[in-house]
Amino acid sequence: GDSVTQTEGLVTLTEGLPVMLNCTYQTIYSNPFLFWYVQHLNESPRLLLKSFTDNKRTEHQGFHATLHKSSSSFHLQKSSAQLSDSALYYCALRTQVVGQLTFGRGTRLQVYA
Amino acid sequence: AQTIHQWPVAEIKAVGSPLSLGCTIKGKSSPNLYWYWQATGGTLQQLFYSITVGQVESVVQLNLSASRPKDDQFILSTEKLLLSHSGFYLCASTGGAAETLYFGSGTRLTVL
Numbered sequence: 001g002d003s004v005t006q007t008e009g010l011v012t013l014t015e016g017l018p019v020m021l022n023c024t025y026q027t028i029y030s031n032p033f034l035f036w037y038v039q040h041l042n043e044s045p046r047l048l049l050k051s052f053t054d055n056k057r058t059e060h061q062g063f064h065a066t067l068h069k070s071s072s073s074f075h076l077q078k079s080s081a082q083l084s085d086s087a088l089y090y091c092a093l094r095t096q097v098v099g100q101l102t103f104g105r106g107t108r109l110q111v112y113a
Numbered sequence: 114a115q116t117i118h119q120w121p122v123a124e125i126k127a128v129g130s131p132l133s134l135g136c137t138i139k140g141k142s143s144p145n146l147y148w149y150w151q152a153t154g155g156t157l158q159q160l161f162y163s164i165t166v167g168q169v170e171s172v173v174q175l176n177l178s179a180s181r182p183k184d185d186q187f188i189l190s191t192e193k194l195l196l197s198h199s200g201f202y203l204c205a206s207t208g209g210a211a212e213t214l215y216f217g218s219g220t221r222l223t224v225l
Contacts, residue, residue, distance in 0.1 A: 044219045045157070094214075102158075103156065
């Protein structure tokens with residue numbers, strides 16, 4: 001079945017440093033859709049980024065990610081972390097319209113001053 | 114744009130008591146609907162999904178059940194709560210390009 005791997009459970013950074021959260025996936029389908037969701041404390045997850053074209057960079061709110069089918073990856077990056085970026089980040093995979101969106105286990109990003 | 118309303122916002126219940134959580138979708142006809150659960154500090158766990166009225170598929174039961182009595186309504190329930198049911202319950206619906214998943218604001222359940 002489909003799977004999403006987020007290797008880091010917790011990433012801690014000093015404000016101003018670059019952010020990179022890893023996401024790799026496995027699927028037999030040739031046209032996957034990948035998403036990043038962000039969940040702040042006591043809130044529900046909200047969509048941050050989505051991409052469904054190979055090697056195309058997608059950007060939103062200072063974050064960016066590029067889907068690389070060759071390496072089955074969709075890493076989340078930001079050039080300079082802010083305190084307000086502290087949250088739980090989920091990578092998710094969709095390969096068919098109906099039924100399941102496969103989530104990774106999530107990476108908690110903690111940004112310190 | 115679709116909106117997802119969940120009720121109640123929070124519940125404190127006793128072990129062994131019944132539970133009913135609700136979710137209403139506005140702005141999209143015949144939505145695909147989902148229930149997710151998140152233990153405190155834990156990851157998202159899909160519980161159920163439904164693509165049409167009266168049809169619900171279970172992913173992980175956790176001694177819970179779900180029903181879809183109307184096109185725009187999804188209900189999560191149990192007759193007997195366990196301590197392990199505590200957590201954050203999220204209703205979600207798909208929409209837009211690539212059927213993106215959108216979440217409601219959630220219900221925080223504490224079982225004592």
